[in-house]
Amino acid sequence: MSKSTISRRGVLKTGAIAGAGLALPTYLRADGHTGYTNAPGDSPTVTIGFNVPQTGPYAEEGLDELRAQELAVEHLNGEGDGGMLNTFSEKNLDGTGILGKKVEFVTGDTQTKSDVARASAQSMIQKDGCIMITGGSSSGVAVAVQDLCQSSGVIFMAGLTHSNDTTGKDRKANGFRHFFNGFMSGAALGPVLEAEYGNERSAYHLTADYNWGWTTQESIQATTEGLGWQTQEAVLTPVGAGDFSSYIAPVLNSGADTLILNHYGGDMVNSLTQAVQFGLKDRQVNGNDFKIIVPLYSELMAAGAGANIQGVIGSMNWNWQLEDEGTKAFVKSFGEKYGFPPSGAAHTCYVQTLLYADAVTRAGTFNPCGVVEALEDFEFDGMGNGPTTYRGADHQCFKDVLVVKGTENPTNQYDTLEIVDQTPRSQVEYAPDHPMFGGAEASLGTCNPGA
Amino acid sequence: MDAIILQILNGLDKGSAYALIALGLTLIFGTLGVVNFAHGALFMIGAFCSVTLQRMLSTSFEMVDETQTDFLGNPLKVETPYVEAWFGPEVGAAIIDWSVPLAIFLAIPVMIAVGFAMERGLIKHFYKRPHADQILVTFGLAIVIGEIIKANFGANPISTPAPEAFRGAMDFGVLLGFEPNTIIYPYWRLVYFLFAIVIIASVFAFLQFTTFGMVVRAGMADRETVGLLGIDIDKRFTFMFGLAAAVAGLAGVMYTPILSPHYNIGMDFLVLSFVVVVVGGMGSLPGAVLAGFVLGILQSFASMNEVKAILPGIDQIIIYLVAIIILLTRPRGLMGRKGVMEE
Numbered sequence: 001m002s003k004s005t006i007s008r009r010g011v012l013k014t015g016a017i018a019g020a021g022l023a024l025p026t027y028l029r030a031d032g033h034t035g036y037t038n039a040p041g042d043s044p045t046v047t048i049g050f051n052v053p054q055t056g057p058y059a060e061e062g063l064d065e066l067r068a069q070e071l072a073v074e075h076l077n078g079e080g081d082g083g084m085l086n087t088f089s090e091k092n093l094d095g096t097g098i099l100g101k102k103v104e105f106v107t108g109d110t111q112t113k114s115d116v117a118r119a120s121a122q123s124m125i126q127k128d129g130c131i132m133i134t135g136g137s138s139s140g141v142a143v144a145v146q147d148l149c150q151s152s153g154v155i156f157m158a159g160l161t162h163s164n165d166t167t168g169k170d171r172k173a174n175g176f177r178h179f180f181n182g183f184m185s186g187a188a189l190g191p192v193l194e195a196e197y198g199n200e201r202s203a204y205h206l207t208a209d210y211n212w213g214w215t216t217q218e219s220i221q222a223t224t225e226g227l228g229w230q231t232q233e234a235v236l237t238p239v240g241a242g243d244f245s246s247y248i249a250p251v252l253n254s255g256a257d258t259l260i261l262n263h264y265g266g267d268m269v270n271s272l273t274q275a276v277q278f279g280l281k282d283r284q285v286n287g288n289d290f291k292i293i294v295p296l297y298s299e300l301m302a303a304g305a306g307a308n309i310q311g312v313i314g315s316m317n318w319n320w321q322l323e324d325e326g327t328k329a330f331v332k333s334f335g336e337k338y339g340f341p342p343s344g345a346a347h348t349c350y351v352q353t354l355l356y357a358d359a360v361t362r363a364g365t366f367n368p369c370g371v372v373e374a375l376e377d378f379e380f381d382g383m384g385n386g387p388t389t390y391r392g393a394d395h396q397c398f399k400d401v402l403v404v405k406g407t408e409n410p411t412n413q414y415d416t417l418e419i420v421d422q423t424p425r426s427q428v429e430y431a432p433d434h435p436m437f438g439g440a441e442a443s444l445g446t447c448n449p450g451a
Numbered sequence: 452m453d454a455i456i457l458q459i460l461n462g463l464d465k466g467s468a469y470a471l472i473a474l475g476l477t478l479i480f481g482t483l484g485v486v487n488f489a490h491g492a493l494f495m496i497g498a499f500c501s502v503t504l505q506r507m508l509s510t511s512f513e514m515v516d517e518t519q520t521d522f523l524g525n526p527l528k529v530e531t532p533y534v535e536a537w538f539g540p541e542v543g544a545a546i547i548d549w550s551v552p553l554a555i556f557l558a559i560p561v562m563i564a565v566g567f568a569m570e571r572g573l574i575k576h577f578y579k580r581p582h583a584d585q586i587l588v589t590f591g592l593a594i595v596i597g598e599i600i601k602a603n604f605g606a607n608p609i610s611t612p613a614p615e616a617f618r619g620a621m622d623f624g625v626l627l628g629f630e631p632n633t634i635i636y637p638y639w640r641l642v643y644f645l646f647a648i649v650i651i652a653s654v655f656a657f658l659q660f661t662t663f664g665m666v667v668r669a670g671m672a673d674r675e676t677v678g679l680l681g682i683d684i685d686k687r688f689t690f691m692f693g694l695a696a697a698v699a700g701l702a703g704v705m706y707t708p709i710l711s712p713h714y715n716i717g718m719d720f721l722v723l724s725f726v727v728v729v730v731g732g733m734g735s736l737p738g739a740v741l742a743g744f745v746l747g748i749l750q751s752f753a754s755m756n757e758v759k760a761i762l763p764g765i766d767q768i769i770i771y772l773v774a775i776i777i778l779l780t781r782p783r784g785l786m787g788r789k790g791v792m793e794e
């Protein structure tokens with residue numbers, strides 16, 4: 001019979017030493033000796049994190065973002081036809097990765113939930129050693145992940161986020177947004193709405209009851225009221241309501257002749273479909289033909305709405321039908337690889353990945369503060385939106401905005417939207433301290449390298 | 452007045468869906484004693500029968516048209532549905548146009564088969580287990596089915612329009628003596644309401660006027676005694692599970708033009724339908740139907756701007772509020788029977 005030498009105290013001591021030993025590499029990697037989080041040091045590779053919705057209501061957009069991000073990595077590593085690297089005005093990226101390091105990536109699923117997205121991004125930063133996080137299809141997620149990246153000392157290149165707050169009151173020094181925003185939608189839509197529908201209209205808003213819906217309604221309402229339109233009613237609708245009929249029915253006898261659907265995703269598909277079923281597009285009110293407006297369009301949602309979208313005006317950040325060389329190069333790369341044209345969400349994520357790589361190359365370092373400096377007030381072209389500036393004051397990209405309309409006579413399954421107008425960038429610009437963007441109190445803070 | 456009538460009409464079609472799902476839930480609970488949280492998934496499978504048939508009918512062959520180009524600048528591959536090639540463009544297009552109503556004929560056998568498979572393969576093993584176990588396993592099953600649907604059809608809503616003849620809206624107000632264009636109601640919602648009435652009436656007639664139905668009702672009232680008479684009540688109850696699945700599936704098929712189907716559509720209806728069952732009275736078929744329509748109409752009224760101006764957010768809680776009030780004043784629900792879920 002042998003006597004056991006294992007004691008409670010011994011187990012605790014051994015456990016503590018083993019735990020500290022296991023945690024040490026992560027700690028060293030996180031705050032290493034080079035002065036910033038997840039510095040790659042002498043590693044031949046660098047890892048970036050694609051944090052997109054792979055499940056949940058925006059999974060289709062997330063998966064399209066992921067396709068584009070994988071394509072961007074291929075191009076950065078010298079594979080494929082190079083895509084927009086051939087048209088990008090900067091010529092620093094030569095297909096040898098970033099600063100000579102091969103680009104690797106990890107993916108995470110945001111599920112379009114802020115807490116899940118944060119946890120996913122945190123895991124990418126702490127466990128996978130990501131130097132940059134990009135992607136996403138929701139403003140709530142973008143604001144949450146941007147905040148995490150700021151406090152963790154990594155760069156966040158936002159995906160699809162349209163709320164004014166992302167680069168407004170919630171702006172952060174480590175965060176950058178290429179996608180346009182609600183204010184820009186309003187500014188772009190204004191002239192087209194005036195030309196198409198005149199100055200004497202009465203609008204009824206149905207607005208998704210969350211941050212994006214509120215800021216979009218505020219922006220569009222300011223635009224339409226600026227045109228002389230009346231705002232008949234602005235009704236908040238629950239996110240994911242499904243059946244909007246009880247919100248649409250009051251529109252019929254409200255005296256309004258225009259319905260503005262500040263909805264996105266499945267809500268937009270359902271509310272638009274049901275508005276059409278209620279015959280709104282066939283009505284005449286106040287001597288005007290009744291019109292429906294969707295401030296933010298997406299190709300994937302347009303496909304979901306089917307024929308109901310025909311003739312309905314909205315705005316977009318980018319569309320695959322643009323004729324510039326950058327767009328052609330990207331559509332060719334994406335189309336040949338996947339067999340269908342890319343969505344706007346895919347485009348913005350592809351461009352964000354290349355812009356980050358270029359900024360690192362110009363800065364000569366992965367240090368987030370060097371990247372921030374390289375991106376601030378950076379002017380570029382050849383990425384599909386014409387001459388573009390990453391404004392230093394709020395890290396918002398300024399470029400042309402598209403006004404689009406549901407195609408009346410589609411010729412194929414991808415022919416869902418037609419471009420009505422390419423609103424020049426000068427028309428959608430605003431002051432960094434604009435009241436809709438947090439006013440004078442809004443601040444980027446200082447860049448955080450994390451170390 | 453016109454606004455009130457409009458909301459009643461809206462409540463009727465919404466209530467129709469609640470009533471059909473709750474009817475199936477009650478059939479399953481009343482016969483098998485199972486709390487089936489996968490019932491919303493059956494509604495979703497029905498909805499995707501519409502999508503499947505639409506896609507089957509739209510299956511096309513490709514022909515290269517050298518005069519046109521695709522988005523990459525290559526010669527355009529023009530897709531022509533086989534049905535248009537076989538029956539001519541007009542007849543073929545009409546068949547595709549009617550894919551939603553035609554999906555009823557696909558959904559009935561599919562849903563009965565799914566119901567049988569679900570009951571025999573999984574749920575029968577949980578008959579004697581606590582209700583909490585039944586809820587957990589059926590809820591898990593609902594999630595699995597949702598993920599399978601997503602893997603095959605994607606996450607986005609899929610457009611499934613009503614036939615051309617039923618698109619648009621009718622001027623209901625004129626029928627009631629109102630000014631033209633005062634009360635507008637979509638044709639398809641009216642079709643859905645009438646369809647729901649026919650299905651509900653058929654289920655009641657089946658249970659009321661057939662020998663099979665009579666035995667099932669007897670089994671619902673006293674399973675042991677019916678068994679002692681030498682009747683294999685389990686087989687009949689399994690059939691009733693299939694019937695309940697078919698009712699939920701048909702509700703889903705016909706709802707697709709109102710709400711574009713997506714992988715989570717069943718969950719959207721499930722919780723509300725359970726509230727409907729509880730309010731109607733556990734195990735009471737007429738109670739489920741009555742509560743479905745009542746709660747559907749109340750939910751529509753609560754969405755009126757005038758109501759929300761007085762009670763903000765009431766549209767989100769009205770159903771639960773009414774459920775609390777009814778259960779406080781009538782603990783067995785509107786038409787619940789003594790002894791059901793009271794042991």
